[in-house]
Amino acid sequence: MFPVAHAVTTDLPPSVSQGGLVIGHAAPGTRVAVAGKPVRVGDDGTFVFGAGRDEQGPIVVTVGGTRHTLTVTPRDWPIERVNGVPPKTVNPPPEIAKRIQREQAEVVAARDRDDAREDFAKGFIWPVTGRISGRFGNQRIYNGDPKAPHSGMDIAVPEGTPVKAPADGVITFAKPDLYLTGGTVLLDHGFGLSSNFLHLSRIDVKVGEHVRQGQVIGAAGKTGRATGPHVHWGFNWFGTRLDPLLLPGIRQP
Numbered sequence: 001m002f003p004v005a006h007a008v009t010t011d012l013p014p015s016v017s018q019g020g021l022v023i024g025h026a027a028p029g030t031r032v033a034v035a036g037k038p039v040r041v042g043d044d045g046t047f048v049f050g051a052g053r054d055e056q057g058p059i060v061v062t063v064g065g066t067r068h069t070l071t072v073t074p075r076d077w078p079i080e081r082v083n084g085v086p087p088k089t090v091n092p093p094p095e096i097a098k099r100i101q102r103e104q105a106e107v108v109a110a111r112d113r114d115d116a117r118e119d120f121a122k123g124f125i126w127p128v129t130g131r132i133s134g135r136f137g138n139q140r141i142y143n144g145d146p147k148a149p150h151s152g153m154d155i156a157v158p159e160g161t162p163v164k165a166p167a168d169g170v171i172t173f174a175k176p177d178l179y180l181t182g183g184t185v186l187l188d189h190g191f192g193l194s195s196n197f198l199h200l201s202r203i204d205v206k207v208g209e210h211v212r213q214g215q216v217i218g219a220a221g222k223t224g225r226a227t228g229p230h231v232h233w234g235f236n237w238f239g240t241r242l243d244p245l246l247l248p249g250i251r252q253p
Contacts, residue, residue: 010063016051019133019137021193021235022070023048028121030064038189042118048191052236053077053149063222069094080138080150081131086226087143092151093130096179103178105141107196110173110186111236117190119168123249126214126219128231130157132253136243142225152196152234153244159201164213166195166247167235171209171217174198179233182223187211195244198232199223 011187026032026045032051033039040048052060057072092100135155140147165187172194175188183200201221211217222229235244244250 001157005035010066010068012061012063012068012070015073016057016059017073017243017246018051018055018075019053019241020073020246021048021050021237021242021248023248024061024063026063031062032064032139033062035060036062040114040116042116042191046118046121046191048120048237050240050242066244070089075137076192077137077139077149078135079141080134081141081144082134082227083143086225091145092179100179103175103180105106106175107173107178107184107186107238109190110188111194111238113172113188113194114192114238115170115188115190117168117170117188119170120191120193121190122167122213122243124166124247125249126155126164128157128161129235130155130161130230132156133230134232136245151199151241152228152232153192154232156228157183157220159219159221161229161231162216163197163200163218163220163231165211165215165217166244166250167207169195169211171205171207171211174203174205176223177201178224179227182226184219187217187219190224192236192238193233194236196232196234196236196250198228198234199230201229 048183059070131154169187169189181198187195200218202219
């Protein structure tokens with residue numbers, strides 16, 4: 001008699017929004033690839049990936065040899081005009097531009113981690129509560145000069161407001177004085193997912209520290225390129241920037 005073949009059960013949505021995170025499930029031990037690139041599959045069959053701001057789709061996900069095609073839902077991206085920014089931070093001189101490039105390379109390297117931890121599995125909470133003053137993906141114009149789209153979500157709160165970890169994770173980057181982003185912390189949630197918090201006035205954690213959801217990691221500020229006190233919360237799947245407002249557990253304001 002021949003052995004019975006067991007079908008691979010896959011849990012995937014039919015579509016994903018631009019800037020959205022997908023948490024999929026397959027049979028444990030199944031190989032999964034997204035757009036032809038292998039992704040980590042947990043012992044419980046969990047895998048993740050994201051659709052960037054400009055992703056057009058469709059996204060092809062191969063699970064155990066079976067192809068799944070996800071459509072990508074487009075979004076409208078309004079223009080945000082930010083005035084009153086120090087001119088030297090909008091168009092920095094060459095020596096400062098080199099510093100910015102060096103600092104950003106450090107941040108990019110910290111996002112390359114692919115830990116087996118599933119700290120993202122319990123969902124997310126708001127790091128602070130306040131008015132949303134800047135949204136993910138919107139085209140930014142600083143002092144009339146068009147720049148790259150906004151990479152995260154800005155939450156306006158008083159300086160010194162405690163900033164809490166939105167989910168469990170490990171601190172992979174923590175520096176108080178980056179030129180553009182000021183006090184900067186990266187929190188890795190596993191599987192290539194990470195949060196970043198910018199413009200902090202105080203940092204209460206160190207690289208390598210494991211923090212729990214709700215733990216205070218620093219305080220809101222206006223360091224770096226900022227016109228007022230707020231928390232910038234960015235979210236990534238490796239190098240792909242995602243919208244924190246679309247994370248599981250986060251309710252729209």
